[in-house]
Amino acid sequence: MQLPKLPVGEAAEWLVDWIELYFGWLLDGISEGLRYLIGGFQDLLIFIPAPVLILLVSVLVWFVTRRDIRLAGLTALGLLLIWDLQLWDLAMLTLALVLVSTVLALAISIPLGIAAARSDPLNAALRPFLDFMQTMPSFVYLIPAVIFFGLGSVPGIIATVVFAMPPALRLTNLGIRQVPRELIEVADAFGTTPRQKLFKVQLPVALPTIMAGVNQCIMLALSMTVIASMIGAGGLGYQVLVGIQRVDIGMGFEAGLAIVILAIILDRITQNLVPQRESQ
Amino acid sequence: MKGLTKVFGQDPGKALELHRSGRSKQEIYKETGSTLALDNVSFEVMPGETFVLMGLSGSGKSTLLRCINRLIDPTEGEIRIDGEDVVRMNREELQATRRRKLGMIFQSFALLPHRTVLDNVAFGLEIQGIPADERHKKAEEVLQMVGLGGYGASMPGELSGGMKQRVGLARALTSDPDILLMDEAFSALDPLIRRDMQDELLEIQQRLGKTIVFVTHDLDEALKLGDRIALMKDGAIVQIGTPEEILTNPENAYVEKFVADVDLTRVLSASDVMRHPEPVAQCTAGPRVALHLMEEHDIPGIFVVTRQRLLRGRVTLDDAVEAVKKGKAMAEILITDIPVVAPDASLSDIISLIVGSPYPVAVADDTGRLKGVISRGAILAALARKGEDINATA
Numbered sequence: 001m002q003l004p005k006l007p008v009g010e011a012a013e014w015l016v017d018w019i020e021l022y023f024g025w026l027l028d029g030i031s032e033g034l035r036y037l038i039g040g041f042q043d044l045l046i047f048i049p050a051p052v053l054i055l056l057v058s059v060l061v062w063f064v065t066r067r068d069i070r071l072a073g074l075t076a077l078g079l080l081l082i083w084d085l086q087l088w089d090l091a092m093l094t095l096a097l098v099l100v101s102t103v104l105a106l107a108i109s110i111p112l113g114i115a116a117a118r119s120d121p122l123n124a125a126l127r128p129f130l131d132f133m134q135t136m137p138s139f140v141y142l143i144p145a146v147i148f149f150g151l152g153s154v155p156g157i158i159a160t161v162v163f164a165m166p167p168a169l170r171l172t173n174l175g176i177r178q179v180p181r182e183l184i185e186v187a188d189a190f191g192t193t194p195r196q197k198l199f200k201v202q203l204p205v206a207l208p209t210i211m212a213g214v215n216q217c218i219m220l221a222l223s224m225t226v227i228a229s230m231i232g233a234g235g236l237g238y239q240v241l242v243g244i245q246r247v248d249i250g251m252g253f254e255a256g257l258a259i260v261i262l263a264i265i266l267d268r269i270t271q272n273l274v275p276q277r278e279s280q
Numbered sequence: 281m282k283g284l285t286k287v288f289g290q291d292p293g294k295a296l297e298l299h300r301s302g303r304s305k306q307e308i309y310k311e312t313g314s315t316l317a318l319d320n321v322s323f324e325v326m327p328g329e330t331f332v333l334m335g336l337s338g339s340g341k342s343t344l345l346r347c348i349n350r351l352i353d354p355t356e357g358e359i360r361i362d363g364e365d366v367v368r369m370n371r372e373e374l375q376a377t378r379r380r381k382l383g384m385i386f387q388s389f390a391l392l393p394h395r396t397v398l399d400n401v402a403f404g405l406e407i408q409g410i411p412a413d414e415r416h417k418k419a420e421e422v423l424q425m426v427g428l429g430g431y432g433a434s435m436p437g438e439l440s441g442g443m444k445q446r447v448g449l450a451r452a453l454t455s456d457p458d459i460l461l462m463d464e465a466f467s468a469l470d471p472l473i474r475r476d477m478q479d480e481l482l483e484i485q486q487r488l489g490k491t492i493v494f495v496t497h498d499l500d501e502a503l504k505l506g507d508r509i510a511l512m513k514d515g516a517i518v519q520i521g522t523p524e525e526i527l528t529n530p531e532n533a534y535v536e537k538f539v540a541d542v543d544l545t546r547v548l549s550a551s552d553v554m555r556h557p558e559p560v561a562q563c564t565a566g567p568r569v570a571l572h573l574m575e576e577h578d579i580p581g582i583f584v585v586t587r588q589r590l591l592r593g594r595v596t597l598d599d600a601v602e603a604v605k606k607g608k609a610m611a612e613i614l615i616t617d618i619p620v621v622a623p624d625a626s627l628s629d630i631i632s633l634i635v636g637s638p639y640p641v642a643v644a645d646d647t648g649r650l651k652g653v654i655s656r657g658a659i660l661a662a663l664a665r666k667g668e669d670i671n672a673t674a
Contacts, residue, residue, distance in 0.1 A: 182386050183392060188378070189384040191374075191379035191408075192407050200407070204395075
């Protein structure tokens with residue numbers, strides 16, 4: 001016996017058509033804006049001569065790791081290797097994609113995380129969405145992104161933002177909810193307004209947890225921009241993809257190595273942005 | 281504070297109704313799942329008084345304290361501070377009252393870990409929108425007062441427990457509130473540091489005259505700090521009174537049991553155990569008179585006083601015998617460097633003075649007038665007597 005097939009697929013198609021019909025202008029607007037943003041970022045990163053940027057990033061690492069000269073040196077070496085492999089422009093495009101998507105993802109997830117921490121109903125409503133977003137295979141995000149935004153960097157960014165958002169949102173929520181009760185009582189007992197309580201107590205105390213979320217967000221964004229190369233997002237990921245298609249081991253390995261170097265540098269910078277506090 | 285009741289749970293209205301119809305706490309919990317945390321509590325705290333809320337854990341003392349600044353909203357009742365009912369205040373009024381009139385100190389110190397000590401202390405003023413220089417100046421002053429001058433730039437994580445609580449105290453004092461709410465403020469400190477902090481609090485209290493509501497489970501602490509003590513059980517006050525009243529006149533078996541194992545040497549003071557200073561030698565009298573008095577009363581030494589009974593010193597039996605033989609004057613054998621205690625000194629302090637000395641300790645008031653003497657025998661007798669009293673009634 002065979003059950004009559006429910007028209008789930010048809011319904012999805014209908015929904016997509018409907019959105020395109022009525023919100024096409026909005027999608028176009030977003031598309032234009034993002035294209036402009038990513039172009040600007042990429043131009044800026046490529047405009048700065050590679051040696052200068054390598055020096056700047058190394059100094060930044062040295063600074064945020066509180067004078068860890070070894071890490072700064074390794075950063076410089078890693079970036080020099082990327083430059084030497086003639087992957088510099090591609091790496092900068094990938095970096096631009098990661099930065100734009102991360103900024104967008106954080107701009108959405110941190111305020112939402114704060115809101116979720118303050119409202120149990122919102123938290124409960126968000127949870128199934130977050131579970132859904134995190135368990136869905138990352139490739140699947142590419143489909144609606146392509147449908148709404150075509151091929152290229154823009155759908156790549158959209159898919160990346162959706163993919164990278166959940167951990168930052170969850171950890172912001174968690175960090176604020178885990179602020180010790182006595183510290184909330186301190187804030188209340190001294191007569192804070194809700195806004196003062198948020199900015200002077202809750203957010204600063206939750207900051208290490210929130211930064212862990214930011215770190216996760218960046219790492220996921222990097223991994224997703226690689227996958228997004230399948231829909232033409234460009235950058236190092238595309239190089240890897242071409243390497244696979246042509247069974248060109250050398251090409252794939254070089255691009256993969258460059259991605260790992262970028263990932264480690266981004267990870268070290270974000271992990272050290274907030275000094276570890278001695279526990280009370 | 282009048283008729284204060286707090287019910288924790290889903291349906292406080294129903295729980296309240298049940299309570300009025302005379303059900304017990306357990307019955308109410310079974311039926312509604314609500315806990316009756318405070319049961320119609322009323323008391324009054326005088327300005328400048330240190331009022332101690334004491335009870336075992338779960339007795340409702342911390343809940344009661346948190347009702348005063350409405351960290352917990354009472355279900356029923358009123359709390360008046362300077363005539364204004366805190367329970368009926370709207371958010372702005374409550375904020376203003378918390379900022380200006382109430383300071384709070386927590387058991388776990390609750391310092392903000394991301395701020396320096398100075399910024400922690402200045403927190404209250406920052407919330408009030410006081411400019412940075414002004415609030416830092418004030419915070420520095422208060423830090424100086426609690427003995428932490430120069431620690432302003434440290435982070436809380438670098439301080440010891442005692443220092444953290446000094447910061448907590450400083451933070452509460454900086455906004456100059458009328459009332460300090462102290463929730464087991466010293467309970468997390470080890471005993472020596474706790475005693476230091478208690479002394480410090482007494483001193484600060486004497487200087488600033490704050491009204492203090494102090495929650496503790498430690499009777500010794502309550503007796504030391506409290507002008508009055510309210511003993512709580514199951515969300516209700518069992519007895520309110522001065523430390524003396526609670527100890528000597530416990531209202532019911534619960535209070536008696538609570539005070540039974542109190543360390544009597546801390547409670548009893550010099551004036552409780554001293555005997556009338558008899559005999560004494562006048563300083564105008566000669567060594568022969570002193571010797572005679574000592575022999576007659578069979579004592580190893582005698583206190584020497586002026587005609588106004590101002591304490592001059594002590595003469596020992598051996599010295600007096602020597603002086604009589606060699607014809608020395610009274611002034612030559614007078615020992616002026618002798619231990620003297622105030623009438624309100626605690627027995628525990630006196631015991632350490634008297635151990636290892638065959639002579640009694642003199643009790644003198646702050647004008648130097650000899651009020652009494654305390655011998656080892658007197659202390660033992662007093663402890664035995666009080667101990668029996670309490671055991672007999674418990």
